[in-house]
Every structure is written in C-alpha cells, then in structure tokens.
Amino acid sequence: MSNSLLISTRKGLMIYRRTPKGWKHKSTHFLGSPVSVALADAKGKTIIVALNLGHFGVKLHRSVDAGATWTELAPPQYPKVEGGEKDDKAPALKGIWALEWAGPDKPGALWCGTTPGGLFYSSNLGTTWALNDGLWTMPERQKWFGGGTEHPALHSICVDPRNSNHVAIAVSCGGARVTTDGGKTWNVGSQGMRAAFMPPDKQFDPDIQDAHMMVQCPAKPDVYWTQHHNGIFRSVDNLKSWHEITAPVSSFGFAVAVHPKDPNTAWFVPAKKDEDRYPVDGNVIVTRTKDGGKTFKVLKRGLPQGNAFDLVYRHGLAIDKTGKRLAMGSTTGSLWTTDNGGDAWKLVSSHLPPIYAVRFA
C-alpha cells in the first residue's frame, strides 16, 4: 500500500506518512499559500506543486529531493495575442487544475490542465511548457463555458497505460475529448452524457457537458467513470459512448475513484445538488459499486453523521495501487483514510485548512 499522502490545501501542501501508529504529519510546504494540486513520482522524490496566489497569480514549484528544497518554475503561459495587454478577453492562466505524468515511455514529461481551458505539455519536468494547439484551436472549444468558475476548467487527464499517445481529458463545462496521436488531433469522447439543466436540444451536446471528474481503470483502460454535474456516467467502450447511472442518496458530487484492477468497482462522495453543495442531511457518506453501477453500498462507518458540512472536491478522493487504501479530504479540513475499500474510515485530522486535492505518492 502507498504510505505517503500529498494534501493540497488552502494554506499549503501537507505531506503525511503512514507509520505503525497511523498517518502522521511529516512536513508542510508553502505555508499560507493556496495549493491547487500536487504531483509526485513513484518514489516521492520529484514533486511538482501548483500554487494559486490570491494577489500574484499561479505559480509552479518543483522539488527533486522529496520536498527538502524547492525551485520555482515559470508557470504555463498562454500565448500573447496582438493587443492582448488591453484586451480583457485575451487568455491568461487563471488556475492549474490537473497535473499528470505523460507516460512511462516519456520520462520527465507532464500534462497540465488549466483554466481557462488550455492543456499544456512539458517534456522537462515542468521547466518549460507549450500550449496544446490542437485542443486550443479546435472549433468546438468555443462552446465550452465555466462551471463553478468564470472560465472552463480542464481538470481530468487520463493517459492510457497501453499507449501514452492516447490521452483523454475532461472539462467543466466542455465534456470529454480524446487524442490518439499524442495531442495533435482531438475527437469527441462524451457522447451519451446528459446535462438535464440545459435547454432540451442541448442536453446531449457532448461539448457542453459538465464533467466534474473523469477517471480510467488502469487494468481495463477501456472503462472510464465520470462524476458529472448531472449524475454518474460510465463508458466501457473506450469513450465511444457513456451511459448514465443512478446512485443512492444523491448522484450529484465531484469526486470519483475507480479500482485500479476492477473496472466494476468505483467510489463516489455524494452531495446535495446543486447550488447547496453539502452532504445530504448533514451525513458524510461514500457510495461504492462493485458491479459496474447496478447496485451501490452506502459507506458511513467512521464518517460524521449529522450536521456535517464536508464537501469533497473533485481531486479530494484518492486511491492507491492496491485498491484497498483510499484517502479523502474535505472543504472543512477533514482528512480520512481507509484500508478496506471504504468499509470503515479513520479520521486523520479534522482541523486542516480546506482541502483541494489528495494524492498518494
């Protein structure tokens, strides 16, 4: 099981280690600064951290010694446009919402998803970045719009373990897109998603879907799960189509995790939709299916029941390579882990800053 956790919070990056006495705080980095997402390599030595400073913009830092020292990197930059210095609509980086390794055959290469909807690529551990032109210039991108943010947010990047040139991305609100040529061209990957809140003729438009989070099963990469604004969706045909699934308590939420070996097993953290956004009846629960969404079990052992306001953001639920250990962090600064697939959760801390992302390192 993974014994290291990166916790991205409103007030810094916290690293937790599993000890014989449970999860313990190891170190804090960038204390006081909002950390939107962090990514580590398999050994936990190289860590890339994205900050979103309230006054001074998006920043990027890298450590190659497990956080002992940090180097500030130039963040991804949108290309300058003619007259952009006086044009409010000219694009500028608003936030980093996703960081993923580009594949084992591309050591040191990274994908980065941002608001306002751009995908960036770095071949050198984040030292330099290039905007992916194929996606940015795609005519359908003009249909994208913000969901919860002013601009579209590219939050999910799934690199196919069979072929690193096969990359799927999801956008809130812009549906899913997939490339099979390393990012030169992008095809629609959200056919079948439904947005009930849209006008009738637009409800199945794949380019406006508010996918909150999309994950791919590593052992069965044809299978994807998405927690969508409108509910839960699953694709079993490598993004050719999606079908909608209804879960108990609520199908609304942000986070989803899929079992690394079993494509039929997935976890969700439901909330009351949609402008309310708190646990239904104040009870924090996790829903888990083991049969591809036919049935769900409500998991609540160890989680607060009654008058709880913990919302789990899209990157706030993580699973390790065994599929037994998960971690979950909330907007009210609670952190839980489980070693039995969610049957029972253990509170690690209830007084962290608001948590944006958790990830096993």
Place this chain on the structure above:
Amino acid sequence: MVQVHFTSHLRHVAPGGVVTAAGATIRGVLMDVSARHPALKTYILDDQDRLRVHIAVFLDNEHIRGPETMDHAVRPTSELYILQALSGG
C-alpha cells in the same frame, strides 16, 4: 529616474529597497524593472502583460485605477508603489 517601491510580500522576487527605473508610463517602468528582475514579472503582470487584478499601484501618492492604469504617464521624479490590494487574499 522613477523611484519604485515593492511590497515586502514580493521580497523574494523583487529588488530590495528602492529601485530606480526608466519609462514614460507605468507600463514602461514596470517593464524596465522586469527586464532586470525577470522572476518579478509574473507576480505583477499576467500572460498578456496586463496588471494583475489584485495589484494596487500608487503613483506620487495617488491610487491609480482602471483600464488605463498601465498607460498612466510618469515623471522622471515620480515615486511608484507596487502593493498587493486588500482584495484577492
């Protein structure tokens, strides 16, 4: 030469103390400083070289605001303060 002061929150990327810079406008001054201190630039300007929304600029004791801020003329004897606004924290 314009005298430029930066908020202490930018100490790790901005020059320490008062900096002298050339330029006929606030943009010109900030570009001149940024050219000599590249790490500073992305902290005060965005991808299109627009002033970040939550940066406050005081020129000769006047709070300069609005879309024309960067084009505001400065005098060779001007004093420019670059601060973090009280919004955006």
